[in-house]
Amino acid sequence: MTVADVNKNFVEKVGEARKSKSLIFFIGAGVSASQGYSSWNDYVKHLIEYWKYNFNRLESDHPYKTDWIDQLDWLQESSFTNERKVDFIRYLVKKYAKNSTYEKEVLSFEKEYFNKILPSSNQNLILNELTRIPAIYITTNYDSQIENSLKQVLEVEPYVINSTKEFGKHLVNNEIDAPSSTVIHLHGDAHTKPADFISSSTSYSNLYYKGNEINNFYFRKIKEFLRGKTIVFLGYGLEEDQVLAKLGLDSNDTCAFALMKKDDHKFNNLIEGYYKERQSIQIEWYGTSFEDLPVFVKKLADKLIGIDKDDENEKLRRILLDE
Structure with a gap:
C-alpha cells in the first residue's frame, strides 16, 4: 500500500470551496463496491x-x-x-x-x-472519512450508504433528492434549497418512481440522449447550479460521457478533480493530459491500490480540520493581543 501525499493546491481548492459552501463530492460505484456491494x-x-x-x-x-x-x-x-x-x-x-x-x-x-440487504461490511471507510468535510453529495449509485455515513459521523438526517428531475425542481435561482448534508441520486434510489430509476438502456436514453424538453430544461438548471462549484469525483470511472457532458465541466468557473489510482506505468501523464484538456478534470492520484483511497481521504480531512484549528488559534491570538 503506497498512499500518495495530498497535493497542496488540491487542499486549498477544496478548503476554499468548503468555506464558500460550493463543494460537491460526486460518488461513483467504486465507493459502494469498497463496502461489499455487488457488481x-x-x-x-x-x-x-x-x-x-x-x-x-x-x-x-x-x-x-x-x-x-x-x-x-x-x-x-x-x-x-x-x-x-x-x-x-x-x-x-x-x-x-x-x-x-x-x-x-x-x-x-x-x-x-439497495435498501434492506446489508453489504458485507457495515462501515464504509471512504464515506466515514469523507463526511467529516461539509459538502453536497451527487451520486449515480442506488444505495443509501452516503446517507448512512452522514447519520453515523455527523449525527444529522440527510436531505435526499432521489432523481435528476427532483434535483432540477429543487433549484431556485441556480442554488439548491436544501442543507449542505444533501444527497442527490441522479439515477434514483430505492424510493424513487419507476420512470426515474435509471438502470435500463431505454431509461438512460430517455434521460440523456432524447431531446426531451423537460429533461433538457432540468439539465440546463443543473449546469447553472454547478457553475462556480468545486466537484471532486471519487470511485467514479469517468467513462460515462453522457453524464459528464450534462454537467458542463468545461465552464471556466467550474473546478473539477478526480481521485484516481495510479498504475505503475509511464503513461500517467497521458491520462492527466487527456482529462485536463478534453474533460476539464484535474487528476489527483491517491495511491497505487484501491485500499489507499480511504487513507488518502482521511489525510485530506485531517489537513482541512487542521487548517480550521490554525484559523481558530489565529483568531484567538488576535483577540488576546487586541489586534
Whole structure:
C-alpha cells in the first residue's frame, strides 16, 4: 500500500470551496463496491433470479407457464448488455402484470436489494472519512450508504433528492434549497418512481440522449447550479460521457478533480493530459491500490480540520493581543 501525499493546491481548492459552501463530492460505484456491494453484473443476475420465482407478485391474469422461466433463463444466458437485459425484464413485468400492479412491483427487487440487504461490511471507510468535510453529495449509485455515513459521523438526517428531475425542481435561482448534508441520486434510489430509476438502456436514453424538453430544461438548471462549484469525483470511472457532458465541466468557473489510482506505468501523464484538456478534470492520484483511497481521504480531512484549528488559534491570538 503506497498512499500518495495530498497535493497542496488540491487542499486549498477544496478548503476554499468548503468555506464558500460550493463543494460537491460526486460518488461513483467504486465507493459502494469498497463496502461489499455487488457488481452491476451481479445485480442483473440477481434481478433475473428474483423474477423467476416472484411471478405471483404481478397478480397476473395469465396462467403461470413455464415460458416465464424459459424466457428469463434465455435472457440470463444471452449476450445482451446488462442495461438491455433490464429493459427486457421491465417489458416482461409490464406484459404479465395487472395495470394497477406494475408501478407498485416493477422495482420490488431494487427496494430490497439497495435498501434492506446489508453489504458485507457495515462501515464504509471512504464515506466515514469523507463526511467529516461539509459538502453536497451527487451520486449515480442506488444505495443509501452516503446517507448512512452522514447519520453515523455527523449525527444529522440527510436531505435526499432521489432523481435528476427532483434535483432540477429543487433549484431556485441556480442554488439548491436544501442543507449542505444533501444527497442527490441522479439515477434514483430505492424510493424513487419507476420512470426515474435509471438502470435500463431505454431509461438512460430517455434521460440523456432524447431531446426531451423537460429533461433538457432540468439539465440546463443543473449546469447553472454547478457553475462556480468545486466537484471532486471519487470511485467514479469517468467513462460515462453522457453524464459528464450534462454537467458542463468545461465552464471556466467550474473546478473539477478526480481521485484516481495510479498504475505503475509511464503513461500517467497521458491520462492527466487527456482529462485536463478534453474533460476539464484535474487528476489527483491517491495511491497505487484501491485500499489507499480511504487513507488518502482521511489525510485530506485531517489537513482541512487542521487548517480550521490554525484559523481558530489565529483568531484567538488576535483577540488576546487586541489586534
